[in-house]
Amino acid sequence: DGGITQSPKYLFRKEGQNVTLSCEQNLNHDAMYWYRQDPGQGLRLIYYSQIVNDFQKGDIAEGYSVSREKKESFPLTVTSAQKNPTAFYLCASSIRGGGSTDTQYFGPGTRLTVL
Amino acid sequence: AQSVTQLGSHVSVSEGALVLLRCNYSSSVPPYLFWYVQYPNQGLQLLLKYTTGATLVKGINGFEAEFKKSETSFHLTKPSAHMSDAAEYFCAVSEGENNDMRFGAGTRLTVKP
Numbered sequence: 001d002g003g004i005t006q007s008p009k010y011l012f013r014k015e016g017q018n019v020t021l022s023c024e025q026n027l028n029h030d031a032m033y034w035y036r037q038d039p040g041q042g043l044r045l046i047y048y049s050q051i052v053n054d055f056q057k058g059d060i061a062e063g064y065s066v067s068r069e070k071k072e073s074f075p076l077t078v079t080s081a082q083k084n085p086t087a088f089y090l091c092a093s094s095i096r097g098g099g100s101t102d103t104q105y106f107g108p109g110t111r112l113t114v115l
Numbered sequence: 116a117q118s119v120t121q122l123g124s125h126v127s128v129s130e131g132a133l134v135l136l137r138c139n140y141s142s143s144v145p146p147y148l149f150w151y152v153q154y155p156n157q158g159l160q161l162l163l164k165y166t167t168g169a170t171l172v173k174g175i176n177g178f179e180a181e182f183k184k185s186e187t188s189f190h191l192t193k194p195s196a197h198m199s200d201a202a203e204y205f206c207a208v209s210e211g212e213n214n215d216m217r218f219g220a221g222t223r224l225t226v227k228p
Contacts, residue, residue, distance in 0.1 A: 106158035
């Protein structure tokens with residue numbers, strides 16, 4: 001059953017702690033993306049990766065970091081430098097990184113709450 | 116850079132009524148346009164997309180959208196709403212080689228019995 005998985009579904013973090021969100025895909029897609037969703041603001045791009053061992057900042061990369069050591073995995077770390085991390089985080093993938101017609105397929109999301 | 120405006124953050128219709136969700140875009144090049152649906156606490160699911168060719172695009176669950184270049188619009192419609200259509204809908208535009216997709220703020224659709 002192909003798709004994108006994100007874990008955990010809900011995550012609670014204390015202020016000052018780093019936390020890593022998992023994203024795995026078995027679609028054999030080259031490109032992967034991380035978005036942040038806040039009420040009334042739609043989705044905003046945090047980071048994206050077109051190929052393994054390469055990634056670029058999106059619009060709101062400050063306070064976040066990523067790695068892309070394997071094609072199927074694109075973990076996102078929310079660092080203590082992120083001032084307002086409470087949000088719903090969505091991971092997506094597409095067949096290619098360069099190609100505007102490619103559909104992005106989304107995972108089920110992780111809801112992060114900072115206590 | 117491209118951008119998307121969705122008119123109306125909330126739309127409420129009666130079951131069986133026409134659904135119309137509005138989306139206007141700006142783009143410096145011919146755009147590629149998408150509509151996604153999101154159910155509570157879930158990811159986004161593609162409803163339909165326009166790339167080239169026929170300007171009326173049919174998607175899943177009876178939805179369709181028409182690309183109107185002169186109006187820079189890509190409104191989503193469904194002739195008869197069903198209770199299961201209640202969700203949040205996002206319009207998105209993509210351009211450029213990096214598949215840089217920009218999303219609208221979303222429209223929450225409520226369907227009344």
